[in-house]
Amino acid sequence: MSQRCVKVGLLGLGTVGGGVARMLLEEKQRLSSRLGAELVLERAVDLDPALARDQGIPPERFSTDAGAVLDDPEIDIVVELIGGLEPARSFMLKAINSGKQVATANKMLLAHHGVEIFAAARQHRVGVAFEAAVGGGIPLIRSLREGLAADCIVSCLGILNGTCNYILSRMTSEGAPFQEVLAEAQAKGYAEADPTMDVEGLDTAHKLAIVAALITGAQPDIADIYTEGISAIEPVDIQLAGEFGYRVKLLAILRNLGGKVEARVHPALVPADHVLASIEGPFNALHIHGDWVGDVLLYGQGAGRRPTTSAVMGDVMDLARGIVAGCPDRVPPLGDAGAEGGRLEIAPMDDTACQYYFRCLALDQPGVLATVSRVLADHRISIKSVIQKGRSSSGPVNIVMVTHEAREKAVRAALKEIDQLPVIAEPTRLIRRA
Ligand code: HSE
Numbered sequence: 001m002s003q004r005c006v007k008v009g010l011l012g013l014g015t016v017g018g019g020v021a022r023m024l025l026e027e028k029q030r031l032s033s034r035l036g037a038e039l040v041l042e043r044a045v046d047l048d049p050a051l052a053r054d055q056g057i058p059p060e061r062f063s064t065d066a067g068a069v070l071d072d073p074e075i076d077i078v079v080e081l082i083g084g085l086e087p088a089r090s091f092m093l094k095a096i097n098s099g100k101q102v103a104t105a106n107k108m109l110l111a112h113h114g115v116e117i118f119a120a121a122r123q124h125r126v127g128v129a130f131e132a133a134v135g136g137g138i139p140l141i142r143s144l145r146e147g148l149a150a151d152c153i154v155s156c157l158g159i160l161n162g163t164c165n166y167i168l169s170r171m172t173s174e175g176a177p178f179q180e181v182l183a184e185a186q187a188k189g190y191a192e193a194d195p196t197m198d199v200e201g202l203d204t205a206h207k208l209a210i211v212a213a214l215i216t217g218a219q220p221d222i223a224d225i226y227t228e229g230i231s232a233i234e235p236v237d238i239q240l241a242g243e244f245g246y247r248v249k250l251l252a253i254l255r256n257l258g259g260k261v262e263a264r265v266h267p268a269l270v271p272a273d274h275v276l277a278s279i280e281g282p283f284n285a286l287h288i289h290g291d292w293v294g295d296v297l298l299y300g301q302g303a304g305r306r307p308t309t310s311a312v313m314g315d316v317m318d319l320a321r322g323i324v325a326g327c328p329d330r331v332p333p334l335g336d337a338g339a340e341g342g343r344l345e346i347a348p349m350d351d352t353a354c355q356y357y358f359r360c361l362a363l364d365q366p367g368v369l370a371t372v373s374r375v376l377a378d379h380r381i382s383i384k385s386v387i388q389k390g391r392s393s394s395g396p397v398n399i400v401m402v403t404h405e406a407r408e409k410a411v412r413a414a415l416k417e418i419d420q421l422p423v424i425a426e427p428t429r430l431i432r433r434a
Helices: 015-026 028-035 049-054 088-097 107-124 140-147 162-174 178-187 202-216 235-243 305-325 368-378 408-419
Strands: 005-011 038-045 077-080 101-104 153-159 246-256 260-271 283-290 294-301 343-346 356-363 383-389 396-403 424-433
Touching (some): 005 015, 005 305, 015 028, 015 038, 015 049, 015 305, 077 088, 077 305, 088 101, 088 107, 101 305, 140 283, 162 178, 162 283, 202 246, 235 356, 356 368, 356 408, 368 383, 368 396, 368 408
Parallel strands (some): 005 038, 077 101, 260 343
Antiparallel strands (some): 246 260, 356 396, 383 396
């Protein structure tokens, strides 16, 4: 009897697509042996033929037309690595509607169109795998979907953007300003030429939307996820937070409140002895708390060609194993066969309760601290600790406070009043505690 052959069609030969092509060609024997079936790169597609030549893809297996993959009934698995919303969305839906299995690293597409894509996958009983969409090479999706399939995930705290973690790590170790570290990161190729998606927290929000969908079986509207990046963080805030015993990290925060979730992305104070405080440089980590498992930490490289290729190829192997076993949709995309795949309700940001760090720039005059404290007290915000930095008869000084737990709505109202006081020189800086 001839051995079963599983045929892969690859859309996109960029950094990760090129890695996937190379692994399929160079490691074919190992992959096929583990699969118990021949795993073949049947066709690769890109607009640039030079990319195919770079990866040693035979010309007869290359096309500039996505139809060469999507319309070929022989192709079992489509790997979508072109990124962006369109035409990636149309290509993926076409592949699913044709009964092909799909692997993708496209977090933006899943965060925006997950409901539609997962519904199509359910209808056509195909597998959709997206390990590389969150946390690069860390097997994070599979851990949540399969390893922790029996747990209720109570909370997740994630460092999910390597660019931001690299920048904050350098700002912490060197006291350098954001713009300087960003420019250096761009020069070294660690940050994109247009860093907006990364530094303004949007990339992290896309990843958090996917994690939220995985732990609830329902998809949030990305617009409901409060998102604040790191571009306004100043070295002085990192240093002062350090004096209170905290590190500043860009966190994806998710708490499962049952029925709805708290989901937000913002710079956060992490206690120096928390495991996430020690995640440095471009690394990613996800700290999970499950009701039975307790605490789990997943850590590794969140970007880069080899780690991300590893994640995509793990998906290809998983889908191929499903095909060989005759059940490629064995595990539902969001791991929950009972969920309807509808919209997930996100708790309003105004309802968030946490501790806060404030840095007020105030004139150094008698009664200023009392005035600021009075406004906070009026809004039922209780101060845990306070320090004043420096002494000046003319210019403003930093008054830094960490509060007990307070509500976002009250904090916003109080800061609005504080910033209107004649003794306050600049808008008060705020960082939430994790
Ligand atoms: N741009 C992302 C990061 C990697 O800096 O972590 C891809 O998700």
